Amino acid sequence: MKNIISELQWRGLVHDIMPGTEEQLLKEMTATYIGFDPTSDSLHIGSLVPIILLVHLKNFGHKPIALVGGATGMIGDPSGKSDERNLLDEATLNHNVEGIKGVLSRFLDFNDTAVNAPVLVNNYDWMKGLSFINFARDVGKRITVNYMMAKDSVKKRLSGEGEGMSFTEFTYQLIQGYDFYHLHKEYNCLLQMGGSDQWGNITTGTELVRRMNVGEEVKAYAMTCPLITKADGSKFGKSEGGNVWLTADKTSVYKFYQFWLNTTDVDAEKYIKIFTFLDKETIDTLIEEHKVAPHLRVLQRKLAEELTVFVHSAEELEKAIKASNILFGNATADDLKQLDETTFLEVFDGVPQAEISRNDVEAGLDIVTVLNEKTGFFKSNGEARRALTANSISVNKEKVNETFVLSSKDLINNQFVLLQSGKKNYFVIELVSDVIEGSIQNYVEGALVQHEEKMKELDANYDPELEILNPIVLPISFKNSSEHGGRFMNGDKFTIYKNRVTCVVMVTGFNEKGVFALSEKVCSLLGIDVKESFNYKWKEKSEVFQVY
Numbered sequence: 001m002k003n004i005i006s007e008l009q010w011r012g013l014v015h016d017i018m019p020g021t022e023e024q025l026l027k028e029m030t031a032t033y034i035g036f037d038p039t040s041d042s043l044h045i046g047s048l049v050p051i052i053l054l055v056h057l058k059n060f061g062h063k064p065i066a067l068v069g070g071a072t073g074m075i076g077d078p079s080g081k082s083d084e085r086n087l088l089d090e091a092t093l094n095h096n097v098e099g100i101k102g103v104l105s106r107f108l109d110f111n112d113t114a115v116n117a118p119v120l121v122n123n124y125d126w127m128k129g130l131s132f133i134n135f136a137r138d139v140g141k142r143i144t145v146n147y148m149m150a151k152d153s154v155k156k157r158l159s160g161e162g163e164g165m166s167f168t169e170f171t172y173q174l175i176q177g178y179d180f181y182h183l184h185k186e187y188n189c190l191l192q193m194g195g196s197d198q199w200g201n202i203t204t205g206t207e208l209v210r211r212m213n214v215g216e217e218v219k220a221y222a223m224t225c226p227l228i229t230k231a232d233g234s235k236f237g238k239s240e241g242g243n244v245w246l247t248a249d250k251t252s253v254y255k256f257y258q259f260w261l262n263t264t265d266v267d268a269e270k271y272i273k274i275f276t277f278l279d280k281e282t283i284d285t286l287i288e289e290h291k292v293a294p295h296l297r298v299l300q301r302k303l304a305e306e307l308t309v310f311v312h313s314a315e316e317l318e319k320a321i322k323a324s325n326i327l328f329g330n331a332t333a334d335d336l337k338q339l340d341e342t343t344f345l346e347v348f349d350g351v352p353q354a355e356i357s358r359n360d361v362e363a364g365l366d367i368v369t370v371l372n373e374k375t376g377f378f379k380s381n382g383e384a385r386r387a388l389t390a391n392s393i394s395v396n397k398e399k400v401n402e403t404f405v406l407s408s409k410d411l412i413n414n415q416f417v418l419l420q421s422g423k424k425n426y427f428v429i430e431l432v433s434d435v436i437e438g439s440i441q442n443y444v445e446g447a448l449v450q451h452e453e454k455m456k457e458l459d460a461n462y463d464p465e466l467e468i469l470n471p472i473v474l475p476i477s478f479k480n481s482s483e484h485g486g487r488f489m490n491g492d493k494f495t496i497y498k499n500r501v502t503c504v505v506m507v508t509g510f511n512e513k514g515v516f517a518l519s520e521k522v523c524s525l526l527g528i529d530v531k532e533s534f535n536y537k538w539k540e541k542s543e544v545f546q547v548y
């Protein structure tokens with residue numbers, strides 16, 4: 001067997017390792033497992049390290065086992081936590097488990113038929129049938145409280161300023177240890193890997209494997225990798241917008257690519273060893289190239305390219321590069337029009353914006369009016385005309401002159417227009433439909449008439465003191481901008497913004513006149529009192545609110 005430990009060491013992926021581990025991995029194919037906590041339905045880039053470890057194991061001829069903690073997720077790992085975690089309900093947990101399985105399946109082929117084919121397991125499958133009495137007798141008796149109390153994850157919680165540790169969390173290391181024992185029994189799993197904060201839990205597992213195999217010479221091993229940090233001391237895996245996730249529905253490919261592209265020089269030199277599969281010679285060459293010309297950001301570009309392909313695809317990488325070039329490169333109008341709405345808004349996040357009536361654009365607007373009166377991009381018509389005469393104005397990356405008329409054919413995603421003055425001054429126009437005239441009641445009458453049972457439910461919950469129904473979610477969605485009516489949908493959202501469906505708010509009821517009452521969260525956003533919310537006049541507001 002090739003020496004995987006020496007490979008991981010030069011990459012900076014070994015923190016603690018139990019004696020004998022390297023020898024075991026050199027001797028034979030070794031089944032090795034890593035656990036993933038289902039606290040969300042996706043994984044963020046902090047989980048890339050254990051995923052990469054599993055891929056390295058497979059590449060070096062070992063058998064990787066990915067464990068999703070459907071059972072342990074019901075308790076919550078106390079390691080590295082100062083307070084007890086909120087427990088997830090079963091439905092949420094099951095949803096998260098399926099989501100994580102989907103993420104892991106993108107990196108490891110669990111349908112492979114090779115001898116060292118990856119395996120995906122859920123510890124709920126073997127924990128669900130285990131009674132408390134049997135667990136206490138067969139497992140709890142093997143590990144002393146003194147042994148468990150000596151673990152750092154326990155000592156830190158007991159000596160801290162928090163509320164201590166519940167019995168539930170105290171048993172976590174036993175349950176995780178039992179996972180190791182079960183996988184050892186079923187798959188001859190001899191090694192567990194994890195982050196350095198998992199050392200206590202992992203070694204409890206190795207001890208449990210040894211003690212539960214009474215009368216046998218059984219060995220089990222442990223290895224941890226360092227918790228990834230940034231050179232400035234800030235937490236790795238977060239951008240200004242929060243966690244960077246491995247699925248595009250939570251973090252777009254463009255933002256994912258930009259995260260790695262914006263890595264500092266010091267971090268890039270470390271991360272390219274940890275997060276890519278490039279060989280040592282290639283990485284050393286890239287580092288030297290970067291030191292000669294750091295302004296070219298060779299390391300960052302290679303890091304961003306490798307990771308985007310690994311997590312998403314080569315096709316998505318190409319799209320992300322094109323999106324990045326729109327602001328900083330020689331992008332074309334076609335490149336701009338290929339952007340989806342989410343990526344477009346992310347690329348131009350922070351760029352000044354204005355709304356223009358869709359009716360005005362459909363009728364045609366001369367460019368001078370657009371630049372001054374409709375957007376304020378220029379302070380006067382004269383200033384706008386001088387810029388046009390100087391050939392410095394572009395619409396959607398194409399130069400225009402004073403004869404240009406903005407119309408529907410110029411829309412990106414049927415919604416946006418990009419103005420540009422010179423090389424770096426951008427302005428985004430978003431089209432909106434005209435404000436609703438009349439009360440909202442007129443727009444929902446059709447839906448209410450069609451759903452008598454819903455009306456009976458509303459009547460049953462009517463509270464005359466507040467002139468508002470007790471909180472009840474009434475989901476309605478308008479089909480299009482011209483239809484005075486709607487339909488009920490399964491869900492908990494009401495969607496309406498002027499004549500266009502973009503605003504998402506929670507509706508808590510109606511008053512006796514049939515006017516919507518808004519949820520407390522929306523009222524807080526709008527700056528109005530909850531009890532007065534049914535008097536709120538939507539037609540006097542122009543903002544788009546997106547509240548979930």
